[in-house]
Amino acid sequence: MTLSEFDSYRPPETRRRRRSVLRAPQDGFARRRRRPGAGTNDGSREMPIVEDVEFTSYYGRPIVKPPPWGHEIAAYLFLGGLAGGSALLGLGAQLTGRGALRRSTRLTALGAAGAGAVFLISDLGRPERFLHMMRTVKITSPMSLGSWLLGAFSSAAGVAAAAEVDRLLGSRLPLGPLRGLLRGAAGPAGACAGLLGAPLAVYTAVLLSDTANPTWNAARRELPFVFVSSASLASGGMAMLTTAPSQTVPARVLAVLGVGGDLAAMALMQRRMHPAEAEPLHTGAAGTKLRWAERLAIAGGIGTIVGGGNRMAAGAAGLALLTASALTRFGVLEAGIESTRDPRHVIEPQKARLAARRAAGITHDSITTTG
Amino acid sequence: MTTRPVWTDPAAEVHWPPEHARKGFFTDTSICIGCKACEVACKEWNRNPTDGDFEILGSSYDNTGGLGANTWRHVAFIEQDRERIEQARESGRRLVSLGMPQVGPPEARTGPGAAPGADAGPGAAAASAPVDVLGGLADGTVSTADPTGPGAGMGVPGTGVPGAAGVDTAPPDTPEFRWLMSSDVCKHCTHAGCLDVCPTGALFRTEFGTVVVQADICNGCGTCVAGCPFGVIERRDDGTVSPKTDRDGRARREQDVPHAGTANKCTLCYDRLVDGLTPACAKTCPTTSIKFGDHSDMVDSAEDRVRNLHAQGMTEARLYGANPADGVGGTGSVFLLLDEPEVYGLPPDPRVPTKDLPQMFATAGIAAAGMIAATALAFLSGRS
Numbered sequence: 001m002t003l004s005e006f007d008s009y010r011p012p013e014t015r016r017r018r019r020s021v022l023r024a025p026q027d028g029f030a031r032r033r034r035r036p037g038a039g040t041n042d043g044s045r046e047m048p049i050v051e052d053v054e055f056t057s058y059y060g061r062p063i064v065k066p067p068p069w070g071h072e073i074a075a076y077l078f079l080g081g082l083a084g085g086s087a088l089l090g091l092g093a094q095l096t097g098r099g100a101l102r103r104s105t106r107l108t109a110l111g112a113a114g115a116g117a118v119f120l121i122s123d124l125g126r127p128e129r130f131l132h133m134m135r136t137v138k139i140t141s142p143m144s145l146g147s148w149l150l151g152a153f154s155s156a157a158g159v160a161a162a163a164e165v166d167r168l169l170g171s172r173l174p175l176g177p178l179r180g181l182l183r184g185a186a187g188p189a190g191a192c193a194g195l196l197g198a199p200l201a202v203y204t205a206v207l208l209s210d211t212a213n214p215t216w217n218a219a220r221r222e223l224p225f226v227f228v229s230s231a232s233l234a235s236g237g238m239a240m241l242t243t244a245p246s247q248t249v250p251a252r253v254l255a256v257l258g259v260g261g262d263l264a265a266m267a268l269m270q271r272r273m274h275p276a277e278a279e280p281l282h283t284g285a286a287g288t289k290l291r292w293a294e295r296l297a298i299a300g301g302i303g304t305i306v307g308g309g310n311r312m313a314a315g316a317a318g319l320a321l322l323t324a325s326a327l328t329r330f331g332v333l334e335a336g337i338e339s340t341r342d343p344r345h346v347i348e349p350q351k352a353r354l355a356a357r358r359a360a361g362i363t364h365d366s367i368t369t370t371g
Numbered sequence: 372m373t374t375r376p377v378w379t380d381p382a383a384e385v386h387w388p389p390e391h392a393r394k395g396f397f398t399d400t401s402i403c404i405g406c407k408a409c410e411v412a413c414k415e416w417n418r419n420p421t422d423g424d425f426e427i428l429g430s431s432y433d434n435t436g437g438l439g440a441n442t443w444r445h446v447a448f449i450e451q452d453r454e455r456i457e458q459a460r461e462s463g464r465r466l467v468s469l470g471m472p473q474v475g476p477p478e479a480r481t482g483p484g485a486a487p488g489a490d491a492g493p494g495a496a497a498a499s500a501p502v503d504v505l506g507g508l509a510d511g512t513v514s515t516a517d518p519t520g521p522g523a524g525m526g527v528p529g530t531g532v533p534g535a536a537g538v539d540t541a542p543p544d545t546p547e548f549r550w551l552m553s554s555d556v557c558k559h560c561t562h563a564g565c566l567d568v569c570p571t572g573a574l575f576r577t578e579f580g581t582v583v584v585q586a587d588i589c590n591g592c593g594t595c596v597a598g599c600p601f602g603v604i605e606r607r608d609d610g611t612v613s614p615k616t617d618r619d620g621r622a623r624r625e626q627d628v629p630h631a632g633t634a635n636k637c638t639l640c641y642d643r644l645v646d647g648l649t650p651a652c653a654k655t656c657p658t659t660s661i662k663f664g665d666h667s668d669m670v671d672s673a674e675d676r677v678r679n680l681h682a683q684g685m686t687e688a689r690l691y692g693a694n695p696a697d698g699v700g701g702t703g704s705v706f707l708l709l710d711e712p713e714v715y716g717l718p719p720d721p722r723v724p725t726k727d728l729p730q731m732f733a734t735a736g737i738a739a740a741g742m743i744a745a746t747a748l749a750f751l752s753g754r755s
């Protein structure tokens with residue numbers, strides 16, 4: 001590129017700088033490096049207009065969007081699990097003749113489901129249209145199935161709880177001839193709620209996993225187990241908090257089983273995920289919540305085993321378990337939201353699975369094709 | 372060559388009578404000039420409110436940022452240096468050698484779109500004249516062996532010296548830098564995650580095979596936002612449009628924000644389609660970078676175009692969404708990209724989440740059964 005004869009006096013041109021291999025920086029934003037300006041090499045280079053940008057992504061901007069789900073939804077995840085587990089305990093209590101346990105769990109089931117529904121509706125963009133959820137039944141939409149589930153569960157739990165309230169008030173609800181009907185329906189309703197309890201506790205895991213959200217979607221094989229375990233320990237804890245220890249032995253066993261399941265499923269889940277998908281589960285605010293959830297679950301589990309027979313100790317353990325469950329749900333929800341912020345969580349696992357398929361000789365299913 | 376997978380007709384799947392062909396876009400980013408006319412036309416036609424407060428993002432000439440509830444066309448802008456161009460060219464070449472789905476038998480193709488020598492395979496890169504570098508806007512005369520020559524700076528590749536057909540195998544010149552501009556839009560997926568997970572039925576498949584939200588049905592639950600693998604659909608929250616006060620103290624005219632609190636995205640101009648019109652963005656695009664038509668025609672011209680570019684040595688060219696076997700069953704909006712998808716902010720291997728839903732339900736069923744069993748166990752062991 002010699003333009004004048006005097007150029008021969010110039011020192012030889014340095015070779016164009018090779019750029020190092022792209023690696024995603026921790027914050028996910030494209031690393032920038034300024035090109036040397038005028039006068040560095042041969043004195044004739046112009047100052048570039050736009051600074052030199054390297055790409056690992058489109059300016060570190062998100063690829064998938066976080067759903068507009070706030071704390072209300074996390075609270076609903078917790079309350080739905082609590083309601084489902086409690087109804088299941090209520091069914092057991094009803095079948096084994098534990099009156100006090102039956103009463104407290106039925107009341108918990110209705111209270112938690114009702115509060116959960118309020119949270120769910122308040123998080124809608126158009127809360128006044130919440131009944132549009134009932135326009136259709138759509139099996140491809142966990143949100144649709146869940147709405148029907150929640151509706152059916154709440155109705156059944158409502159009947160069972162109403163009977164308990166009436167009994168608590170010494171048959172003073174102005175029911176008239178309906179009282180007999182209510183009493184008669186309470187048993188079947190409690191059984192219905194109990195059987196719908198497990199699906200209610202688990203469907204929210206499918207709701208989260210059936211998304212393009214990198215962390216939730218990658219959790220799809222284990223998240224249902226995390227959620228039913230979390231629901232079990234929460235409802236067991238709640239029963240320990242509300243019911244005399246003499247009747248809570250099954251609740252305590254369920255709580256301990258729940259703790260075991262929760263710890264195991266959570267550990268397995270994080271291990272099987274791509275590191276970039278699992279990262280939001282153990283970093284940042286979500287990571288802190290999940291760490292505390294784990295500690296409190298362990299503490300609550302030990303407390304249940306050791307002090308479950310003591311009213312005060314059982315109450316404290318129950319509280320720890322409830323907090324653990326709530327923190328688990330908040331942590332999982334927030335980790336998913338967080339995983340959409342940095343496109344690295346989307347790009348890295350997707351490139352990895354694409355490369356793995358190609359390495360295995362599967363080349364027909366890429367979205368990128370050439371002629 | 373593997374047998375080519377067939378496209379499912381998404382409209383027929385939901386029992387629309389076969390009155391209309393599936394409609395789609397082919398966005399050829401190799402001829403996009405980044406004028407953003409499509410963004411403006413879309414905003415105007417659809418009366419979409421502004422996003423935020425006109426902040427300058429400071430990263431490039433793209434200050435829109437991305438697709439969202441109020442932005443249904445987004446023009447990405449990327450500047451790349453020589454090394455990135457070479458990498459892109461190499462990664463495109465690797466796609467070919469991997470035996471990725473070839474877009475139709477080149478031998479069978481004749482007619483104006485087919486490049487002479489294309490059947491020699493892209494590896495030969497036999498750039499025979501005349502070369503259609505700018506999609507018909509320029510001809511072989513821009514070919515140059517000198518990277519500082521005209522056109523080189525703007526990302527127009529030199530094409531090697533056109534010699535006797537099939538003889539010149541010299542690699543094309545790589546320009547010093549290039550600008551990538553790409554108009555992104557809803558993909559109108561064959562298997563649309565947003566539509567699958569919508570609980571109200573607000574999202575529906577139109578007779579044109581596109582995916583549209585019914586604003587009066589949507590209750591803003593936000594499930595679709597999480598369901599879209601491309602980050603397209605978004606809930607139009609009050610927070611996204613906040614009328615700001617102008618510098619001179621006068622309050623800006625309060626914006627009319629239609630459909631607040633509901634999910635919004637490109638409709639492929641459903642209102643225009645039913646009247647037989649072209650979507651506003653395609654209509655306005657001055658370079659025909661955005662093409663609109665029957666989906667099968669779009670895929671065909673995309674395949675012709677990428678084959679042409681490869682024949683010219685532009686091996687960085689690749690199609691995005693033109694494969695019905697991909698994770699979303701192929702997209703209704705097909706793109707021709709000049710680098711890896713993630714460079715443009717597109718996911719490299721999107722997968723509609725509902726593809727795994729049966730397994731997820733099965734897993735959930737096992738978990739629920741486990742919970743019931745654990746409770747039963749608790750009561751049986753708790754008998755004392």
Ligand code: SF4
Pocket residue numbers: 557558559560563564565566582598599600601602603604636
């Ligand atoms: S790109 Fe996203 S919003 Fe568009 S149809 Fe596909 S899933 Fe739906």
Ligand code: SF4
Pocket residue numbers: 412413414416417443444556637638639640650651652653
């Ligand atoms: S099809 Fe219509 S709505 Fe969609 S981007 Fe184009 S102009 Fe906008």
